[in-house]
Amino acid sequence: MRTVTIQDIAREAGVGKSTVSRVINGTGYVHADTVVKVKDVMTKYNYQPSAAARSLSKKESDTIGLILPEVNNPFFADILKGVSQMVDKCGYTLILCGSDNEAAKEARALEAMRRQRVKGLIIVPANDYSNETAHAHMEKLLRELGCPLVVLDRPMLRMDFDSVTTDNFSGAYSATEALIRAGHKRIGIIAGDLNLFIGRERYEGYCKAMEQNGLAVDPHYVVLGKFDRQITYEKMRQAIRANQLPTAYFISNNLSEMGFLTAIHEARLSVPDDIAFVGFDKLQGQDIFNVPYSHLEREVLTLGSKAAQLLFRRFDNPERPVEKIVIVPRVKLLGSELLVTRAEG
Amino acid sequence: MRTVTIQDIAREAGVGKSTVSRVINGTGYVHADTVVKVKDVMTKYNYQPSAAARSLSKKESDTIGLILPEVNNPFFADILKGVSQMVDKCGYTLILCGSDNEAAKEARALEAMRRQRVKGLIIVPANDYSNETAHAHMEKLLRELGCPLVVLDRPMLRMDFDSVTTDNFSGAYSATEALIRAGHKRIGIIAGDLNLFIGRERYEGYCKAMEQNGLAVDPHYVVLGKFDRQITYEKMRQAIRANQLPTAYFISNNLSEMGFLTAIHEARLSVPDDIAFVGFDKLQGQDIFNVPYSHLEREVLTLGSKAAQLLFRRFDNPERPVEKIVIVPRVKLLGSELLVTRAEG
DNA sequence: TTGTAAGCGTTATCAC
DNA sequence: GTGATAACGCTTACAA
Numbered sequence: 001m002r003t004v005t006i007q008d009i010a011r012e013a014g015v016g017k018s019t020v021s022r023v024i025n026g027t028g029y030v031h032a033d034t035v036v037k038v039k040d041v042m043t044k045y046n047y048q049p050s051a052a053a054r055s056l057s058k059k060e061s062d063t064i065g066l067i068l069p070e071v072n073n074p075f076f077a078d079i080l081k082g083v084s085q086m087v088d089k090c091g092y093t094l095i096l097c098g099s100d101n102e103a104a105k106e107a108r109a110l111e112a113m114r115r116q117r118v119k120g121l122i123i124v125p126a127n128d129y130s131n132e133t134a135h136a137h138m139e140k141l142l143r144e145l146g147c148p149l150v151v152l153d154r155p156m157l158r159m160d161f162d163s164v165t166t167d168n169f170s171g172a173y174s175a176t177e178a179l180i181r182a183g184h185k186r187i188g189i190i191a192g193d194l195n196l197f198i199g200r201e202r203y204e205g206y207c208k209a210m211e212q213n214g215l216a217v218d219p220h221y222v223v224l225g226k227f228d229r230q231i232t233y234e235k236m237r238q239a240i241r242a243n244q245l246p247t248a249y250f251i252s253n254n255l256s257e258m259g260f261l262t263a264i265h266e267a268r269l270s271v272p273d274d275i276a277f278v279g280f281d282k283l284q285g286q287d288i289f290n291v292p293y294s295h296l297e298r299e300v301l302t303l304g305s306k307a308a309q310l311l312f313r314r315f316d317n318p319e320r321p322v323e324k325i326v327i328v329p330r331v332k333l334l335g336s337e338l339l340v341t342r343a344e345g
Numbered sequence: 346m347r348t349v350t351i352q353d354i355a356r357e358a359g360v361g362k363s364t365v366s367r368v369i370n371g372t373g374y375v376h377a378d379t380v381v382k383v384k385d386v387m388t389k390y391n392y393q394p395s396a397a398a399r400s401l402s403k404k405e406s407d408t409i410g411l412i413l414p415e416v417n418n419p420f421f422a423d424i425l426k427g428v429s430q431m432v433d434k435c436g437y438t439l440i441l442c443g444s445d446n447e448a449a450k451e452a453r454a455l456e457a458m459r460r461q462r463v464k465g466l467i468i469v470p471a472n473d474y475s476n477e478t479a480h481a482h483m484e485k486l487l488r489e490l491g492c493p494l495v496v497l498d499r500p501m502l503r504m505d506f507d508s509v510t511t512d513n514f515s516g517a518y519s520a521t522e523a524l525i526r527a528g529h530k531r532i533g534i535i536a537g538d539l540n541l542f543i544g545r546e547r548y549e550g551y552c553k554a555m556e557q558n559g560l561a562v563d564p565h566y567v568v569l570g571k572f573d574r575q576i577t578y579e580k581m582r583q584a585i586r587a588n589q590l591p592t593a594y595f596i597s598n599n600l601s602e603m604g605f606l607t608a609i610h611e612a613r614l615s616v617p618d619d620i621a622f623v624g625f626d627k628l629q630g631q632d633i634f635n636v637p638y639s640h641l642e643r644e645v646l647t648l649g650s651k652a653a654q655l656l657f658r659r660f661d662n663p664e665r666p667v668e669k670i671v672i673v674p675r676v677k678l679l680g681s682e683l684l685v686t687r688a689e690g
Numbered sequence: 691t692t693g694t695a696a697g698c699g700t701t702a703t704c705a706c
Numbered sequence: 707g708t709g710a711t712a713a714c715g716c717t718t719a720c721a722a
Contacts, residue, residue: 003462003491003715005714005715005716006715006716006717007715007716015692015693016692016693016694017693017715017716017717018692018693018694018695018717018718019691019692019693021716021717021718022691022692022717024716025717027717027718028691028692028718029691029692030691030692031691031692034691034692046489048456048459048460049460049715049716050401050460050462050714050715050716051397051460051461051462052396052397052398052400052401052406052461052462052714052715052716053397053401053698053714053715053716053717054715054716054717055397055698055716056395056397056398056401056697056698056699056700056714056715056716056717057697057698057715057716057717057718058698058716058717058718059698061397063440070426071422071425071426071429072419072422072423072425072426072646073422074417074419074422074629077416077417077418077419077422077425078417080416080417080422081415081416081417081443084416084441084442084443085443088442088443088450093440093442093457093460093461094440094441094442095408095438095439095440095441096429096439096440096441097429097433097438097439098426098429098430098433105433111393112438114393115393115394115395115396115438116396116397116438117348117395117396117397144391146348257633258630258633261633261634261635262633262635265635283630283633283634284419284629284630285628285629285630285631285634286630286634288602288603288606288607288628289606289628289630289631289634289636290606290607290610291634301417348699350698350699350700351699351700351701352699355709360708360709361708361709361710362699362700362701362709362710363701363702363708363709363710363711364707364708364709366700366701366702367707367708369700370701372701372702373707373708374707374708375707375708376707376708379707379708394699394700395698395699395700396700397698397699397700398698398699398700398701398714399699399700399701400700400714401698401699401700401701401713401714401715401716402699402700402701402702402713402714403700403701403702403714404701404714
């Protein structure tokens with residue numbers, strides 16, 4: 001049961017293979033009767049043209065590459081969904097690689113994408129390559145791809161690629177401001193990795209909001225959680241034991257939130273009675289558990305589909321100027337930001 | 346800046362292209378010096394051979410297809426992770442399609458996989474095709490693929506493909522038994538879609554456990570949630586209003602659990618004080634929210650990687666007998682199964 | 691409107 | 707050890 005080729009179809013339909021090709025691609029003139037005849041044979045044999053042969057011949061594939069740092073992180077899973085739907089809808093095929101946040105794996109993924117001659121690539125960088133040489137290296141790799149690409153979610157230092165990112169500064173600013181409006185004075189931050197661009201941006205948004213409202217940033221209330229669940233947990237444990245808690249935190253991302261909550265639960269503290277917070281990301285499933293955790297909202301699926309659209313638009317017009325889409329997250333207040341006043345010890 | 350080809354490398358290295366091919370693939374004899382020379386040139390130009398040309402020539406691609414019903418469902422995201430890691434590790438490239446649980450999209454995905462001439466396919470079927478004609482049609486599509494394939498997670502009626510599935514019967518049995526051991530007598534079930542194989546299996550596991558322990562299945566306590574969050578929510582609302590609650594439920598899947606919890610929260614009932622339960626699946630993030638929901642545990646990443654391994658093993662030996670791996674889930678008791686005794690109204 | 695033939699970038703089969 | 711050369715299955719001039 002050999003795979004049937006265009007040649008087989010041509011023979012069976014009694015035409016040349018270029019005619020079959022025309023029918024498949026809807027290119028050039030071909031007699032209506034011939035079309036019917038050829039289509040019949042194709043259906044009969046359930047013929048599917050070889051993507052490899054086609055892309056070899058056309059010197060262009062119909063595949064889109066996607067590189068994600070963690071494929072099973074709910075946030076990236078949503079992005080994947082957005083990309084996948086769009087890619088599907090537009091008749092492309094998706095090639096997916098995970099980088100596990102490691103530059104080395106990312107580089108390997110990029111090589112795979114090159115071998116596949118993907119028509120375009122969407123990448124959430126493994127890190128932000130803020131280090132000058134690392135950045136140069138990464139940029140070189142991306143250039144070598146020789147295809148349109150969109151950088152998603154994690155901005156890279158100095159990049160002139162199309163991109164879809166989040167306004168981290170304004171997000172952090174609004175979240176902090178919400179806490180201030182709720183009446184908090186002693187507000188801390190669980191900061192992310194300050195070596196990362198987004199970590200710094202969020203930190204600065206927080207500082208700015210404090211400053212603009214005449215509040216000082218107390219270093220005791222700055223927890224360096226590094227966007228990591230375990231590290232945040234440990235630091236928060238220390239802070240709780242040292243009895244060095246503000247009345248509220250702005251928490252820089254979802255993993256930090258998890259670490260924070262674990263520590264809080266362990267110490268039998270409750271939100272917002274003992275400690276208030278607003279998180280940068282929504283915790284997956286918090287609606288199900290009926291918990292009032294305030295957070296910043298962004299439509300993650302949209303992040304993915306916008307990235308795909310950007311890519312397709314560049315296919316259509318390679319010369320268009322670089323476009324950078326920046327999503328501004330909205331504050332969603334559910335109660336965890338509240339200041340619960342009570343007699344203090 | 347044209348893409349560099351094997352011909353370019355050959356010319357630059359002063360050898361024939363077959364020699365370059367040999368170096369790339371490590372096949373046949375080639376002088377050590379030549380190897381070095383060729384490799385140098387390849388590195389210099391950062392050459393990556395075209396996957397399309399290669400698979401055209403070898404009549405075999407290095408891609409693995411994966412079709413998932415919902416790419417952003419945490420459960421499938423974990424499966425994806427498992428598959429992706431394995432595929433990566435073994436030097437293959439992953440092509441991903443989503444079916445959105447629709448047979449039509451699934452069929453389109455299968456066509457895409459055929460065009461790509463994937464070397465193997467892993468599929469979580471959009472449904473179980475228990476209807477005879479639907480099943481026949483699906484089986485035909487799968488056969489037509491003409492490549493090894495592994496059916497994952499959702500068993501199909503009468504399939505003689507390699508597969509990795511869960512023992513639904515024994516899972517439901519153990520979960521129900523756990524409730525019985527906790528002292529419950531009036532135990533209900535939130536059943537899934539009984540048109541689906543897994544829905545029936547779980548229902549039967551529940552019945553069997555009841556029977557073996559001398560307990561009757563009270564039809565009032567059988568909620569037909571159809572594996573759907575919204576439907577379960579509505580049915581549970583009715584049951585609550587009608588004041589027709591057992592002391593505990595076995596809940597057939599995670600979406601049902603969500604619907605159940607929403608109804609419970611709305612009615613201001615609490616777990617396990619007012620109502621106890623054991624769910625078939627773990628709710629994503631329940632550890633974070635510190636809730637004591639008992640459930641069945643299975644290593645989801647492993648589901649994915651096992652499926653990939655099964656596929657690779659079949660590549661090595663196409664004649665080996667069909668292998669069906671069945672995962673038996675373990676009961677994990679966290680408190681929601683407890684029988685809280687108290688004076689009744 | 692259709693068929694012929696060249697070419698896409700590899701691998702595989704030969705001779706040398 | 708190595709280099710021509712013929713596939714592989716398709717698209718695309720170019721002829722007819």
